[in-house]
Each structure stands twice: as structure tokens, then as C-alpha cells.
Amino acid sequence: QVTLKESGPGILQPSQTLSLTCTFSGFSLSTYGMGVGWIRQPSGKGLEWLANIWWDDDKYYNPSLKNRLTISKDTSNNQAFLKITNVDTADTATYYCARIAENWEGWYFDFWGPGTMVTVSS
Amino acid sequence: DIQLTQSPASLSASPDEIVTITCQASQDIGSSLLWYQQKPGKSPQLLIYSATILADGVPSRFSGSRSGTQYSLKISRLQVEDIGTYYCLQVSSSLTFGSGTKLEIK
Numbered sequence: 001q002v003t004l005k006e007s008g009p010g011i012l013q014p015s016q017t018l019s020l021t022c023t024f025s026g027f028s029l030s031t032y033g034m035g036v037g038w039i040r041q042p043s044g045k046g047l048e049w050l051a052n053i054w055w056d057d058d059k060y061y062n063p064s065l066k067n068r069l070t071i072s073k074d075t076s077n078n079q080a081f082l083k084i085t086n087v088d089t090a091d092t093a094t095y096y097c098a099r100i101a102e103n104w105e106g107w108y109f110d111f112w113g114p115g116t117m118v119t120v121s122s
Numbered sequence: 123d124i125q126l127t128q129s130p131a132s133l134s135a136s137p138d139e140i141v142t143i144t145c146q147a148s149q150d151i152g153s154s155l156l157w158y159q160q161k162p163g164k165s166p167q168l169l170i171y172s173a174t175i176l177a178d179g180v181p182s183r184f185s186g187s188r189s190g191t192q193y194s195l196k197i198s199r200l201q202v203e204d205i206g207t208y209y210c211l212q213v214s215s216s217l218t219f220g221s222g223t224k225l226e227i228k
Contacts, residue, residue, distance in 0.1 A: 037217075046209065046219060046220075046221050046222045047158075047160075047166065047209055047211075047219040047222075048219065049211075049217040049218065049219065052217075060216070062216065062217075063123065063216055096165060096166075105171070105172045105175055106153065106154065106171055106172035106175075106213070107171075107213065108156050108168055108171040108172075108177075108213070109156070109166075109168065109211075110168050110177065112165035112166055112167075113165065114165060115165060
């Protein structure tokens, strides 16, 4: 059974660094073809992809945010991480992590965590 | 960057009606398109991947198709439980989501 759960600070101040953790079970990020992605959603708005990390440590970032994002993983502890530097109120959103699965027909986010709400406020 | 133009932004339909949502890609993305359903207060759920392949456990009334750079999600017989917001996502290059279609039941 695949599960993922995000955790974060809840609230932080502008200019701080946001650190998010995705703790998962039911798969391994050392398995060929597996990955984890981060996606966010401001309240009442659409989805925005942030970053992906793959089993072989390949990393991909949203170009519009790339300078502020760092994705990483801890395979031994079944966790993935995302850091966003220099946050402002526009970063207020629910942050999701999702498993990436790949087969010969393509790849996709198949399982998602419930999301963690992050508010940036002074 | 690849843009996805999703339409309509919202729609209201009656049970058993056929519903179609479209996404127009700004350039060729092949079959690298996914469809998600998001119910209020919940995480998105995968419906379709590789433009036309039904994800595991998804009812067969959902289907995906492609014509060039236009992609469609069809719900063949709308059910009350299908309410929510639907998003397309291109995974060809630097992922982008469509703007979403909010589906309501009449």
C-alpha cells in the first residue's frame, strides 16, 4: 500500500526558507523508474508543479522558480525534501508530494499525499 | 515553455449526459498528457495517462483522446460523484498544468 504524507512549518515569515518533508511508504526511491514530485496549490486556485526527483537522483525544477528550489531525498528513511528560499506571500499554498511511477507507456504522478498548508505572513 | 489551454473553465451537466473537457497544447507533446480529478478538499486523483490510457481503478466511463495537439477527456455518462475540478498536465517538457475545469451537476 502506497502512502505519502507531507510535513512543513505551517507558518513562516517573508524571506525565510521553507523546508518541506515527504515521508512515504509502500515503495522505494532506490527502485528503477520511481520518483517523487512536489506540486502546490494556492487556496481556490490551480495546481503548479515545482520539482521532481528520480530514483537515480536526477532532478528537475520549474524554470520560473528554479533559483529558489532544492529537491533532495533520503532513500534509507523513505523521505523526500523540498526547500524554497526567500519565501513571500505568493508562496502561501497547500503543498503536495506525489509518487512518480513509470512504465513502458509513460510516467505519471499516481499517489498523492493529503497536502500540507503553508502560510507566509509577517 | 509549453502552455496548456484548458476549456471550458466550468460546466454544469445533468446525470447521464456526455461531458467533454479539452486541453490544447502550444506545441507537440506527443502522448505526454495526463488527466486528474480533484474533489473539494482532496488531493488530485489520476484518471488518464499517456493521453489515452485509463489508470487503475478508474471507471470505464472516463476516456482520453488525442487529435494532434488537442487532448480531450470524455465522461460518457456523468454520475453525481464526478463533481470536482479536472486538470490536464503535460509531462513532455518542464511540466505544466491546465487551468482546470470545474464540473457541477445540474
